[in-house]
Amino acid sequence: MPPSINPLARLFDGADEVVAEIERRAAASADAAVPHPDDAWAEAAAYHPKGLALTVSEVVEETATAKTLRLRATGGGPLPAFLAGQYISLTVRIGELVTSRAFSISSSPAVRDHYDLTVRRLRGGLVSNHLLDTAAPGAEFTSDGPIGTFFHNPLFHGDDLVFLAGGSGVAPAMSMIRDVLDHGLNRRMTLVYGSRRADDVIFREELDRIARERPDVLTVHHVVSEPEPGWTGAVGPLDAALIDELAGPLNGRMAYLCGPPGRYAYLIEQLRSLGQPRRRIRLEANSVALPPPADPRWPAGADPAGTVTVTARGRSFEVTRGRPLLDSLEDNGLRPQASCRSGECALCRVKVCSGEVFHAEEARLRGSDRRFGYAHACVAYPLEDIELDF
Structure with missing residues (x-):
């Protein structure tokens, strides 16, 4: 093993193949000429395309x-x-x-x-x-190419996982379940999946089949909020008592919350009441942020239905305070780069040259954003006339 390879890397699934590739490339490049920058960019683009x-x-x-x-x-x-x-x-x-x-x-x-x-x-x-x-x-x-931080890290997240999913939020959990089966990964997953009705459970047949055939990999609990006659499963709302009943003792297992985002604050509170540390709770963050007027931090007297003027790229137009700045820009034909639309990825950053904006709680502002006056447009709301640069 090359001295630059940390022995802890061997704990990752597929580590041997990665290390072997590093060794192969090191040997192949020992006598090779330095690659042209364009070649390096072309190789990287295959894995991280711009579009x-x-x-x-x-x-x-x-x-x-x-x-x-x-x-x-x-x-x-x-x-x-x-x-x-x-x-x-x-x-x-x-x-x-x-x-x-x-x-x-x-x-x-x-x-x-x-x-x-x-x-x-x-x-x-x-x-x-x-x-x-x-x-x-x-x-x-x-x-854009694939992006996001809501994935399993085998070194830090462990191999016993609990998913609390709702509606189409089951999609990333489904990808992880299929990944475990296709690659033979050493993980155990408990999925507590909430739906409105029994006939609205996405992937129900496949999930139930996997749970039946591979109980060593997956346990599934369906929870419905509007049960029909004959329903014998769990009935919501999903609270601490029901989580404890279905998922069992958490004991520091990693918990993944995947939709709907409007329930995250409540579910975090329920998990914390069961003794789950916040650092052992992961959130899927790739959905349109919730409107902010209900946020207790929203400034008193700032009417969310009121209008202000936004100036950007030589144009000025009126927008509504309570509409995300990114949406207002798109409404007027301006499209900053964007991806998650939930405040996490920071691709939609714009510089606020003048005026004040309000950031929803979801915003993951960096220290440099605050220092130099950048806003995450997808979760920023103009409180007054503002001027932007991007």
Whole structure:
């Protein structure tokens, strides 16, 4: 083993193959000329592309409210690798509006000829409902490459995991389950999956089959909030007592929360009441942030329905205080780069040259953002007239 390889790396699944590749490349490059920078960038782009052209090859109806869009590379070929739990940001045109939304990949990382995006109908959901109503085989989209921090780290997260999922939030959990099965990984997963009704449980047949055939890998508990006659499973709401009953003692097991984000604060509180440390709770963060007026930090007297003026790139236009700044920019034909739309990835950073903005609680501002006046546009709300640069 080269001295630069930390022995702890051997704890990762697939570490031997990675180390062997490092050794192979080291030996091959010992007498090789220094590669041209363009060659290095070309090799990196295959793994971290700036953009992907995708075509819908199949639409699978999962439930009455959810479908899976199977996307393949336009023109064929393999897609970039990803970690189970990551997402892509799909660019969508709706009339004159061009916007993007992040969708977790529900297929396995072992499959590279397509990405599956599982989309559920949401009340008032602009992009999700548009996709469910219009996307058909042959439809073409563009997206960023896979991104996101909601994945399993075998060194720090352990091998006994608890997932609390709701609705289409089961997508990243499904990708991780499929990853474990396809790669024979040493992990045990308990999925507590909340749905409105029994007939609205996404992937129910597959999940139940895996739990039945591979109890060493997966335990599934379905929880519904609107039970029909004959339902014998658990009934919500999902609180500390029900989590304890279904998942068993947490004892520091890593807990993953995956949708809906409006329930995160409540579920964190329930987990903490069971003695779960906050550092052992991970959140899927790739959904549109909740509007802020209900946030107790929202300034008194700042009417969220009131309008202010935004100036950017030589243009000025009126926007509503209570609408995310990123959405307001897109409404007016300006599109900063964006991905998660939940305040985490920071790709939509814009510099606030003048005026004040309010950041939702989801914003993961860096020290440099605060110091130099940058806002995460997807979770920033203009409190007064502002001037932006991006």
